[in-house]
Amino acid sequence: MDPRLYALLVRGDGLVTRRDMMRVAPAWTIQSAWRAGRLVRLLPGIYVDAALIRDTTADLPILARVESSLARRAALAYTDRRAALSRLTALDVWGLRRQPTGEPVHLDLPKGSGLRGRPHLVVRHRSGFAVAPPQAVTRGGLPVTRLDRTLVDCWPLLMPVDRSGPLIRAVNDRLTTPRRLVAALAEVPRMTDRAALGGLLDRLTVGCRSPLEIWGHDHVFTGPGMPTFTRQARVQVGARTIYLDMFAEAERVDIELDGATNHGDPAEREIDLRRDALLATVGILVVRFTHRRLMSNPTQVRQETLAILAARPRYPMIS
Structure with a gap:
């Protein structure tokens, strides 16, 4: 290949425009490189080093045969x-x-x-x-x-x-x-x-942050008797900031929904237990429902949630 064209390909990481090539070499030089199979036309006026074509036999558009x-x-x-x-x-x-x-x-x-x-x-x-x-x-x-x-x-x-x-x-x-x-x-x-x-x-x-939370919002945790939960509520406990899935502020109850793949690791479970204990020091009860329970028995989960909320004393709302 003409060294001038090669230098442009190196500078362009394998890509060169016809306009740039015409600035340094005559048209016949470009035509020769193309006919010799050293340059491949990807798009009108846009050429690439033929070595970058991934599969010369593939039945794909030429633009699909180079790296994305x-x-x-x-x-x-x-x-x-x-x-x-x-x-x-x-x-x-x-x-x-x-x-x-x-x-x-x-x-x-x-x-x-x-x-x-x-x-x-x-x-x-x-x-x-x-x-x-x-x-x-x-x-x-x-x-x-x-x-x-x-x-x-x-x-x-x-x-x-x-x-x-x-x-x-x-x-x-x-x-x-x-x-x-x-x-x-x-x-x-x-x-x-x-x-x-x-x-x-x-x-x-409204604060849903996972498909499970969205499903729970639509089928379990809204409707008659349910409070308006604050989702992703930010709570400061000492120097630590904790975000709660669904917080019933008046009852100081945090509902956490554990995904289908969560907590298979004992270390992750330990982190959750420590977090729940820390929230208990400021009077927040954490109630966890698994993906399996929520999806298989939403009516029971709803009933349990209402019973827990009813049994809790009501605290003044934070203004």
């Missing part, structure tokens, strides 16, 4: 940096769901850009979109749509069983908030299963 990081850089170069990674690709960049090989690269572009999708590349044109805050941010050196809008946009693209996990994790990891997600949903008036997403955001807004 290279495919994303190629897609952004194709748009001349006028786009941001979006939807399922952005969700991967945010670290909330790994994008499998078969899924295309997703890009958002300003409306009227004139660019269109290609095999393994899906583009969406948005009115008023700009590759700048607040619509887009830089993450890992790549422009990507902001997280709350990314999560909302991915909702109809994921299988129903996979939809809630990224949103719950993003809120639990404090990457976003239910309020920001509600605002992002307001930007998308039409969407498949929009009502279901709104329902999930309602549960996150």
Whole structure:
């Protein structure tokens, strides 16, 4: 290969644009490298070192036959940096769901850009979109749509069983908030299963932080006789800050819901026992229900909860 082209490939980590090549070498040099199989065209005007093609026999679009990081850089170069990674690709960049090989690269572009999708590349044109805050941010050196809008946009693209996990994790990891997600949903008036997403955001807004807590909220811990629990209540005990799953403040009862995989480790169980004992020093009774009990006998769990609350003295509410 011409040393000038090779130097550009090294500088671009295997990726080069035709425009940059034309600045240093004549067109026939580029054509020769392409015909010799040293360069491969991924997208119009975008070339890659042929050694980076993963499988030359695969029946896949050429963009799908390079590493995902290279495919994303190629897609952004194709748009001349006028786009941001979006939807399922952005969700991967945010670290909330790994994008499998078969899924295309997703890009958002300003409306009227004139660019269109290609095999393994899906583009969406948005009115008023700009590759700048607040619509887009830089993450890992790549422009990507902001997280709350990314999560909302991915909702109809994921299988129903996979939809809630990224949103719950993003809120639990404090990457976003239910309020920001509600605002992002307001930007998308039409969407498949929009009502279901709104329902999930309602549960996150009141403090539910796991599928089990959401199920308990809907089927057990609301309705006649149940107090309005404060979810994820913050309690200070000495120098330690503790967050309570569901806190009945007047009765000073904390309801903890233990997931199906929790507490198999004796060390984890010991941590819970010490935490519960510490809360007892400030008059808070901790009541734990396992995933199995909650799911198999919700009526009994509800009855036990009401009986425990009724038996407790009522304390003045903290103003």
